[in-house]
Amino acid sequence: MKIALLGYGRMGQTIEKIAISRGHDVVLKIDKDDTDYDITVADVAIDFSLPSAAYGNITNCLNNGVPVVSGTTGWLEKYDDAIALCKEKNGAFIYASNFSLGVNIFFELNKVLAKMMGNLKEYNVTMEEIHHTKKLDAPSGTAITLAEGVIENNSNYNAWELDTANSETSIPIVAKRIGDVPGTHSINYASEVDSINIEHVAHNRQGFALGAVVAAEWLSKDKTGVFSMKDVLGL
Numbered sequence: 157m158k159i160a161l162l163g164y165g166r167m168g169q170t171i172e173k174i175a176i177s178r179g180h181d182v183v184l185k186i187d188k189d190d191t192d193y194d195i196t197v198a199d200v201a202i203d204f205s206l207p208s209a210a211y212g213n214i215t216n217c218l219n220n221g222v223p224v225v226s227g228t229t230g231w232l233e234k235y236d237d238a239i240a241l242c243k244e245k246n247g248a249f250i251y252a253s254n255f256s257l258g259v260n261i262f263f264e265l266n267k268v269l270a271k272m273m274g275n276l277k278e279y280n281v282t283m284e285e286i287h288h289t290k291k292l293d294a295p296s297g298t299a300i301t302l303a304e305g306v307i308e309n310n311s312n313y314n315a316w317e318l319d320t321a322n323s324e325t326s327i328p329i330v331a332k333r334i335g336d337v338p339g340t341h342s343i344n345y346a347s348e349v350d351s352i353n354i355e356h357v358a359h360n361r362q363g364f365a366l367g368a369v370v371a372a373e374w375l376s377k378d379k380t381g382v383f384s385m386k387d388v389l390g391l
């Protein structure tokens with residue numbers, strides 16, 4: 157498979173190593189200053205760029221008939237437009253706030269726990285995410301997906317807020333930036349008498365990168381439509 161890497165930073169470079177180890181060719185490595193390139197030389201594109209760049213990268217792929225996998229976070233105000241374009245062009249697109257197998261299992265665990273806690277009003281939920289100091293967006297895309305998972309499965313909550321919740325129905329997400337932490341997410345339900353905590357800790361970026369390559373392999377096999385990692389992993 158010929159892969160275009162849109163964004164050749166920490167994730168782009170990790171993805172390159174995994175893609176090559178799985179027998180793929182990396183035919184484009186695009187960064188900020190690379191504006192004049194032909195995306196159609198690739199069978200599939202993988203975008204891990206910047207919040208400000210992702211939408212342009214995705215629309216370039218969809219307008220040129222190249223299936224695209226995006227892991228960039230912090231651009232989701234334009235997600236519905238990307239979906240509409242994908243449908244209009246009969247293209248293929250996957251966005252995931254987190255491509256690792258472990259986090260995608262954690263997403264499902266979070267939903268089950270949220271449902272179980274729905275009738276227990278004595279517990280209050282809080283979330284925390286910890287990432288490296290170079291991260292541009294807060295809260296993380298993964299934390300937003302986790303909060304949405306609670307809201308969809310627990311009628312006690314209908315919104316999330318960064319740092320402090322201003323109402324009982326809002327989930328506070330505390331975002332910490334420490335050293336080179338790859339990504340830690342925890343969800344805590346606390347009552348006066350006890351607490352329940354679930355946590356996912358990424359030890360490095362390999363899990364994110366492997367998931368993105370597996371998603372690209374899956375998407376490039378004659379798929380059309382908008383998909384998620386649940387489709388790829390069969391969860």
Ligand SMILES: NC(=O)C1=CN([C@@H]2O[C@H](COP(=O)(O)OP(=O)(O)OC[C@H]3O[C@@H](n4cnc5c(N)ncnc54)[C@H](OP(=O)(O)O)[C@@H]3O)[C@@H](O)[C@H]2O)C=CC1
Pocket residue numbers: 162163164165166167168186187188189204205206207209213226227228229230252253254255256364
């Ligand atoms: N979904 C997931 O599983 C994961 C998602 N992420 C997300 O992926 C994104 C990238 O993370 P990370 O690799 O750590 O970030 P980096 O800052 O290390 O890499 C981003 C790269 O994008 C480049 N870039 C800037 N503008 C463009 C453009 N127009 N087109 C293509 N590339 C461009 C930057 O180049 P330059 O340096 O020249 O500006 C840089 O090399 C973030 O949004 C992060 O949150 C991260 C890990 C996992």
Ligand SMILES: O=C(O)C1=N[C@H](C(=O)O)C[C@H](O)C1
Pocket residue numbers: 229253254287288291292295296297298299338339340
């Ligand atoms: O910026 C990162 O590094 C990460 N970003 C993603 C997010 O915002 O959730 C995924 C992962 O946690 C690493």
